[in-house]
Amino acid sequence: MVNRMTHPSAPRGRPRDSRAHQAILTAAAELVAELGYAAASIGAVAARAGVGKDTVYRRWPGKAELVYEAVFTRTEAAPAPDTGSLTGDLTALLESLVQEFAAPAATAALPGLLADFAADPDLRARIRSEFLAPAKDGLVAVFERAVRRGEADPGLPVDLVLDTLAGAVFFHVGLVGERPGPQLAAQLAAIVGRGIETR
Amino acid sequence: MVNRMTHPSAPRGRPRDSRAHQAILTAAAELVAELGYAAASIGAVAARAGVGKDTVYRRWPGKAELVYEAVFTRTEAAPAPDTGSLTGDLTALLESLVQEFAAPAATAALPGLLADFAADPDLRARIRSEFLAPAKDGLVAVFERAVRRGEADPGLPVDLVLDTLAGAVFFHVGLVGERPGPQLAAQLAAIVGRGIETR
Numbered sequence: 305m306v307n308r309m310t311h312p313s314a315p316r317g318r319p320r321d322s323r324a325h326q327a328i329l330t331a332a333a334e335l336v337a338e339l340g341y342a343a344a345s346i347g348a349v350a351a352r353a354g355v356g357k358d359t360v361y362r363r364w365p366g367k368a369e370l371v372y373e374a375v376f377t378r379t380e381a382a383p384a385p386d387t388g389s390l391t392g393d394l395t396a397l398l399e400s401l402v403q404e405f406a407a408p409a410a411t412a413a414l415p416g417l418l419a420d421f422a423a424d425p426d427l428r429a430r431i432r433s434e435f436l437a438p439a440k441d442g443l444v445a446v447f448e449r450a451v452r453r454g455e456a457d458p459g460l461p462v463d464l465v466l467d468t469l470a471g472a473v474f475f476h477v478g479l480v481g482e483r484p485g486p487q488l489a490a491q492l493a494a495i496v497g498r499g500i501e502t503r
Numbered sequence: 504m505v506n507r508m509t510h511p512s513a514p515r516g517r518p519r520d521s522r523a524h525q526a527i528l529t530a531a532a533e534l535v536a537e538l539g540y541a542a543a544s545i546g547a548v549a550a551r552a553g554v555g556k557d558t559v560y561r562r563w564p565g566k567a568e569l570v571y572e573a574v575f576t577r578t579e580a581a582p583a584p585d586t587g588s589l590t591g592d593l594t595a596l597l598e599s600l601v602q603e604f605a606a607p608a609a610t611a612a613l614p615g616l617l618a619d620f621a622a623d624p625d626l627r628a629r630i631r632s633e634f635l636a637p638a639k640d641g642l643v644a645v646f647e648r649a650v651r652r653g654e655a656d657p658g659l660p661v662d663l664v665l666d667t668l669a670g671a672v673f674f675h676v677g678l679v680g681e682r683p684g685p686q687l688a689a690q691l692a693a694i695v696g697r698g699i700e701t702r
Contacts, residue, residue, distance in 0.1 A: 415614075415621035418678070422614035428680050436679065461690055467679060468671040468694055474678070475670030476663065479617070480635060481627050491660055495667055495695060 327353040328360055332374035337409040341371065341416025368420040368427055372435060375413045378404045380439035390450040391497040394469065397443070398489035401473040406484050414478055440466050468496055526552040527559055531573035536608040540570065540615025567619040567626055571634060574612045577603045579638035589649040590696040593668070596642070597688035600672040605683050613677055639665050667695055 331352035335344035346367055350357045364370040378400060385396035404410060421428040440463060447465070450456040472492050477484050530551035534543035545566055549556045563569040577599060584595035603609060620627040642665060649655040671691050676683050 411621070415618040418617050419614040421678075421680075422610070425680070432679060461694075464671075464675065464687075464690055465694060467675040467681075468667065468691065471670030471672070471674030471678075472663075472667040473670070475673055476666040479620075479670075479673070480631060480666060481620075481624070482666075488663075491663055492667065495660075495664060498697065 324353070324355055324359060325363060328355060328363070328370070329374040332370050333409040336371055336375065336413045337407075341413050344371070346370070365430070366427075368417055368424075369430065369434070371413050372417060372431055375407070375409045376404060377435060377439070378407075380435070380442055384443050384445050386446075386449065390446075390453070390455040391493050393446045393450070394493040394497045395489050397446070398469060398473060398492050401470060402477060402484045402489055405473050405477045410478065465496065472496070523552070523554050523558060524562060527554060527562070527569070528573040531569050532608040535570055535574065535612045536606075540612050543570070545569070564629070565626075567616055567623075568629065568633070570612050571616060571630055574606070574608045575603060576634060576638070577606075579634075579641055583642050583644050585645075585648065589645075589652070589654040590692050592645045592649070593692040593696045594688050596645070597668060597672060597691050600669060601676060601683045601688055604672050604676045609677065664695065671695070 328349060332344065332349045335348055335352060338344075339348075344367070346357055346360050349370065350360050353360075360370065364373070379397065382400060385393040387393050387396060421431065443466060444462060447456055447460055447462050451458050451460070469492065472495075473484075473488075476482050476488070527548060531543065531548045534547055534551060537543075538547075543566070545556055545559050548569065549559050552559075559569065563572070578596065581599060584592040586592050586595055620630065639662060643661060646655055646659055646661050646664070650657050650659070668691065671694075672683075672687075675681050675687070
């Protein structure tokens with residue numbers, strides 16, 4: 305499975321497929337938020353989306369991938385921010401991550417997903433290559449533009465910067481359970497953005 | 504329960520208690536690494552530590568607190584780093600966090616602990632107030648010294664900086680499952696340290 309959102313050149317039949325695809329993702333996010341990860345079965349998701357279980361299994365190898373895509377790809381689904389400054393772009397990126405991790409479906413999905421990841425290293429590797437890596441690739445443009453504007457160095461460890469942004473939000477909101485204040489994204493952008501700026 | 508490690512003024516009877524306490528923590532970390540979180544019961548921990556279950560329950564309300572303290576308080580148990588520079592202190596802190604999250608017991612404990620946290624908001628609140636808050640308090644000195652040296656501003660959001668450090672390591676090592684390279688701590692210290700430095 306490739307990251308469809310960042311590859312808009314679609315395979316044949318996309319319009320019909322895309323509608324079913326989106327209905328399944330919406331049903332998965334809703335059911336996880338309502339019932340929790342354990343109770344949100346593929347069967348229940350298929351029923352709510354009005355498709356057969358086969359249709360779900362043709363698209364996702366299992367529940368973990370489906371729920372991950374339904375709940376944790378909001379930021380990568382949006383176009384990479386392009387506000388004109390590194391700090392502006394990082395703030396926009398962090399605002400999206402804060403929304404993603406603070407959503408009820410995220411809070412409900414996280415523990416079950418993490419348990420599945422831990423029990424199945426192959427699953428974690430698939431999530432890493434099929435979702436995290438393309439999401440990071442989609443954001444490289446933010447840093448390339450910052451380098452061209454002279455705001456960041458070409459040698460910047462982009463992968464680590466993105467893990468730092470996601471990790472900060474994940475830890476503060478998802479794990480420690482702080483309610484994100486209105487200034488959270490801007491504060492984190494200041495901490496990390498200033499850190500990677502060329503002086 | 505207060506954070507004993509950062510409050511060395513001990514209650515009566517500490518020498519004997521302390522030995523049992525440490526034996527229980529060691530047994531818990533070992534059993535989680537060997538058997539996983541689910542199978543590492545309080546009974547099994549007590550048996551390996553050579554104490555009764557009552558002794559464990561007198562000290563910890565349940566398995567989650569015990570395992571958290573056994574596995575995730577390595578960094579706070581060490582004295583706050585004092586290398587003479589903010590970047591040096593952050594690097595030392597991050598090296599400790601990397602060791603903590605890369606340890607087999609941490610990998611084994613994390614999913615079960617996160618599932619317990621998610622199922623029990625009171626538990627998460629206790630972990631936050633009994634472990635995370637004292638750990639952060641113990642590290643405030645690092646930033647106070649940086650302010651006195653003119654390296655950081657007095658208004659620094661220390662709480663958020665510490666969540667960023669822990670989150671970056673947690674996400675990169677614990678969640679994404681990257682093997683920490685030898686430069687990881689220094690790279691993260693550069694990203695965050697430069698970001699919070701006074702210019």
